[in-house]
Amino acid sequence: MHTRKNINHTKAECMGIMILTVGKRQSDELSAQIEEYLKRISPFAVIKVKYIKDSGELKDDRKSTMKQESERLLEEMSGYRNTVLLDREGESISSEDFAGLLGTDPLCFIIGGSFGVDERVKKSAWKKISFSEMTFPHKLFRVMLLEQIYRGFTIRKKMRYHK
DSSP states (O other): OEEEOOSSSOGGGOEEEEEEEESOOOOSHHHHHHHHHHHHHTTTEEEEEEEEOOOGGGTTOHHHHHHHHHHHHHHHHTTOSSEEEEEEEEEEOOHHHHHHHTTSSSEEEEEOBTTBOOHHHHHHOSEEEESOSSOOOHHHHHHHHHHHHHHHHHHHTTOTTOO
């Protein structure tokens, strides 16, 4: 699990963010980007990335794969009221609207497996948002999500990062 704790602010000044992502933690150049964004976000929030085991052994059975991965996600999501499912079929929002979500504490983002998530996860989500109708590699999408979280905090704090 990737974790960055805020050491410069009190707990009252920081919000909590959990990212639940189906798949394995990678050690490559994208992992360096993940670490960089976790570091950038740390002054604003206590953030954790938890990797949920994928059902790689069932890749030929799409329905069983989605069911098993969704069960694991539902178990992890159960402690969060404010869950945001990142889904191609979700609502398309601006970076400014995304920044508005960051005022919700605690917040849990869900990245499903390669076949997506089943209806139980979709129905359990507080919000469903889409970054695009296109499909992205999971490793790259994790970086994209973290960048948007960082961008969102800079928008909220009126910092110069967002143009």
